[in-house]
Amino acid sequence: MLRDLLRAAGHEVTEAENGRVAIACLRSARYDLLVTDVLLPEADGTEVIKVTATLHGDMPIIAMSGGGRELPAVVALALTEAVGAHRALFKPFRDTELLAAVDDLLPEKRP
Structure with missing residues (x-):
């Protein structure tokens, strides 16, 4: 859904x-922006x-999160900001x- 929204x-x-694949991608290429969930398989x-x-x-x-059984979204997103996230979105969020947030962080990249 996010892929389609951003491509559109x-x-x-x-x-x-x-998360493991995301880290491999980040090690092999440079991107303009990272959008990630907090709760990911294989590497959070x-x-x-x-x-x-x-x-x-x-x-x-x-970073985005709706929280989980053992990690409320507020805590999860606070952790992401502490380690370097520039924006935190609580799920569900509007398109x-x-x-x-993307336009704010990438003003020179607006399509």
Whole structure:
């Protein structure tokens, strides 16, 4: 859904099916922006954010979470901001909220 939304808005999108794959992508290429969930299989979003901040310190990061059984969204998103996320979105969020965050973080990349 997010891929389709961002592509429809004119953005090029690379997807990763889990945190481990996302980290591999980040190690092999440079991207303009990272959008990640907090709860990911194989490597969680905070780990992905830490790697991003280490490898690409100036890359904007949007984290999102609806929380989980053992980690409320408020706590999860606070953790992401502590490790380098620039925006935090509570799920569910509106399409316009994500697009506004992307436009705010990438003003020169507006399609």
